Amino acid sequence: MAPKIRKYDAARVRTAVTAQFGHVADAVRGLGDEQLARPSGLGDWTVADLAAHIAWIADSLASGLARPPAAVPELTAVEWPSVTASLAGKIAEAAKETLEGASLPELYERAGARMAQALAANPGSRVLDLWVGDMTLADFLVTRTVELVVHTDDLARAAGVDIPIERQALAACTRLLADALALKAPGASVEVRIPPFAVVQCIEGPRHTRGTPPNVVETDPLTWIRLATGRTDWAAAVEGAQVRASGERADLAALLPVMR
Helix, strand or coil, X not given: CXXXXXXXXXXXXXXXXXXXXXXXHHHHHCCCHHHHHCECXXXXXXXXXXXXXXXXXXXXXXXXXXXXXXXXXXXXXXXXXXXXHHHHHHHHHHHHHHHCCCCHHHHHHHHHHHHHHHHHCCCCCCEECCCCCCEEXXXXXXXXXXXXXXXXXXXXXXXXXXXXCCHHHHHHHHHHHHHHHHHHCCCCCEEEEECCCEEEEECCCCCCCCCCCCCEEEECHHHHHHHHCCCCCHHHHHHCCCEEEECCCCCCHHHCCCCC
């Protein structure tokens, strides 16, 4: 059973991407040297490296829109999580080259301005020529909510600061990663609930038709996002009561993370 293609409110997603980038920019301006030098928890990156990478997320969006458009989309938003891992090294190198030599405040000011100008000039139907596969701007912006929400959480935890997460950005990120799970393991024997944003069915087996499903997984959005991106271990989340799983098929350990 193939998952349904979810529709997103393009205007709200645009607003959420811009707002979330602004929240990170505000937080980064307040970080001291000691915080910036801390390990980020992502390989050998420091907090400063992570902050620079988040600036690159906005800058690269503007760069993508500056290139000539592609003819037709090759990739949808829900397919994106499964194809990102192979490009991690290439993205890290591109970010380093693009951002080298500028201070973090300069990076954020430039990236924010470029992104705002590019978004104002392009419709959601515009097809971007991307390494990962050509995508419409509307779909690509949904993937930017994932990048921004996940790295906002990384940055907040590593630097020890509170950074707001825009509700619409959190919603889109949660839904996309849930749909990616359903695409990875199609079926209807397990219901995954992430209130208040998403419910999906996945994993082959007996189909549930009425009443309470026999196999249910339920968690909160931030725990789900950490599970789906490899920040949190399934067994630890279940043991810590961050995940409630009932039924003999309600074990997602072998399917996580859905993106790296």
